[in-house]
Amino acid sequence: MKPVSILGVAQTKHCARRDDANYMELAFEVIQDLFRKTGWSHDRVDTIISASSDFWDGRTISEIAIQDPAGAPGKSASKVSMDGAFALIYAAARIASGAFKTCLVVAHGKASEGEPRAIANAGFDPLFQRPIGIDDHTALGLQARRFLEKRGMLGSVLAEAAAQSAAAAAKNPNAHRRAAKHVLAADPLHEDEIAPDSDGACALLLGEGGPVELAGFGCATDAHQLGERDLGDPGVLPRASLEAHRMAGVREVDVAEIHDASSAQTLLWREGLGLPERVALNPSGGAMGAQPGFATGLVRVAEVCERLARGEGRTGLAHGMTGFVGQAHCVWILRRRS
Amino acid sequence: MNPEQVEPVAVEGRIRIPYRWPAGRAAGTFLSLLAAEGRLVGLRCPTCRRVAVPPTARCNSCRAACEEQVPVGPGGSVTTWTLSRRTSPPQILALVRLDGADTALLHRLIGLKPEDVRSGMRVEAVFEKDRRGSILDLAGFRPAPAEPPSASAGKPAGGAR
Numbered sequence A: 001m002k003p004v005s006i007l008g009v010a011q012t013k014h015c016a017r018r019d020d021a022n023y024m025e026l027a028f029e030v031i032q033d034l035f036r037k038t039g040w041s042h043d044r045v046d047t048i049i050s051a052s053s054d055f056w057d058g059r060t061i062s063e064i065a066i067q068d069p070a071g072a073p074g075k076s077a078s079k080v081s082m083d084g085a086f087a088l089i090y091a092a093a094r095i096a097s098g099a100f101k102t103c104l105v106v107a108h109g110k111a112s113e114g115e116p117r118a119i120a121n122a123g124f125d126p127l128f129q130r131p132i133g134i135d136d137h138t139a140l141g142l143q144a145r146r147f148l149e150k151r152g153m154l155g156s157v158l159a160e161a162a163a164q165s166a167a168a169a170a171k172n173p174n175a176h177r178r179a180a181k182h183v184l185a186a187d188p189l190h191e192d193e194i195a196p197d198s199d200g201a202c203a204l205l206l207g208e209g210g211p212v213e214l215a216g217f218g219c220a221t222d223a224h225q226l227g228e229r230d231l232g233d234p235g236v237l238p239r240a241s242l243e244a245h246r247m248a249g250v251r252e253v254d255v256a257e258i259h260d261a262s263s264a265q266t267l268l269w270r271e272g273l274g275l276p277e278r279v280a281l282n283p284s285g286g287a288m289g290a291q292p293g294f295a296t297g298l299v300r301v302a303e304v305c306e307r308l309a310r311g312e313g314r315t316g317l318a319h320g321m322t323g324f325v326g327q328a329h330c331v332w333i334l335r336r337r338s
Numbered sequence B: 001m002n003p004e005q006v007e008p009v010a011v012e013g014r015i016r017i018p019y020r021w022p023a024g025r026a027a028g029t030f031l032s033l034l035a036a037e038g039r040l041v042g043l044r045c046p047t048c049r050r051v052a053v054p055p056t057a058r059c060n061s062c063r064a065a066c067e068e069q070v071p072v073g074p075g076g077s078v079t080t081w082t083l084s085r086r087t088s089p090p091q092i093l094a095l096v097r098l099d100g101a102d103t104a105l106l107h108r109l110i111g112l113k114p115e116d117v118r119s120g121m122r123v124e125a126v127f128e129k130d131r132r133g134s135i136l137d138l139a140g141f142r143p144a145p146a147e148p149p150s151a152s153a154g155k156p157a158g159g160a161r
Helices: A023-038 A062-066 A084-096 A116-121 A136-151 A156-170 A237-248 A263-273 A293-309 B024-037
Strands: A005-011 A047-051 A076-080 A103-110 A184-186 A199-207 A212-221 A255-257 A315-322 A328-336 B041-044 B068-071 B075-084 B091-098 B105-109 B122-127 B138-143
Touching (some): A005 A023, A023 A103, A076 A084, A084 A103, A084 A315, A103 A293, A136 A263, A136 B075, A184 B075, A212 A237, A237 A263, A237 A328, A293 A315, B024 B041, B075 B105, B091 B122
Parallel strands (some): A047 A103, B105 B138
Antiparallel strands (some): A005 A199, A103 A199, A212 A328, A315 A328, B041 B068, B075 B091, B075 B122
């Protein structure tokens, strides 16, 4: 297999609502920014992999609309309807196989176009869970309570974790600025302890010879029915993490960016990844700082990549998630080439 | 016209598509018995003995084919809960581990106030009178005074993993 490295990354500023751009323009904006930063152009890209959700975009095969901004006509392009961190597996395989020299990876999320809770409700199975009225936030509430009670923790740990994320996000120019209140939203979670619904996009260019390499990945999927899992545990995350560390031959990382959809997940996923205290977790504010749909995991990869490229550590971990309350996890290990 | 000066235009829309979802053999049997007899059943795995509710044709723990039907409930215990504010009044959503089951069922708690809910509390199924083969043939779970009939009750969900 050929080594795969990241030639450049770009992300938009994330916010509650981008009425000035449709999602194709949002994708175009982030791709143009990527080319501007890397000095690359459409005609030097061999293949394109995108991540998007038909349901969120409100149209079937929604990626056909971003093929034009991605410069796909005449090229091999494909899509993953999972978080961008999973799409990165597909993209990396295209480079590792030697079939392609460069791959553009693009993911977007435009929560403002639909009703996020109603869309999430429709993501649950139609026989047993959807009719009950569950959505992503209430699923996070079920998980947060089980997590607290299993460990005998008070709800104040959720507020503390959320405050840490908010402080980090305040220093991130791309983070979603919001005025979340400390009012109960999905007990025991308060509004400010749940990640925002953001509009935003992220793009990566993969190829050979970049400053940071994709050293390993691991992913694992759990049962869909919430009642099949003990929501107070990190579930299959440790398995995905172990696989990624093994592939990379890395024991410990210097920095980690994770997709935490709630402040309970900030704590729970940290535990599941086995990250020691010294590892800087979510210096960008994580998903609690911006959660632009399927771009959220790809933003984690971009954040880690930029930090390593700047010399802030040699190895890093990026985590993406698809499904509800951690049904599927994807863990990447990145390494700075020295 | 300078594009920067144009008010953004947004087109409103709504997608409504009717679906018909066959429940399959395992879930279909569960829903049929619920509708016809007001009875709850799980499927026991022949290999790891795990009882799944809602039942699945294959064990999600060890992948063996499951055919042995076992009665579960109508009592159970709450493993975790939250409050859904999408409806008015808010609904209490909970995972309820039915007696005899190793997994938990997502449903609503009824007949009690949020401040009176506790994880681990005993509840019992309340059936609708007019049933049509849906998980909503169960109106929800209400508080039950009785102690767990078996020693295994009160365990968290996700048992044989």
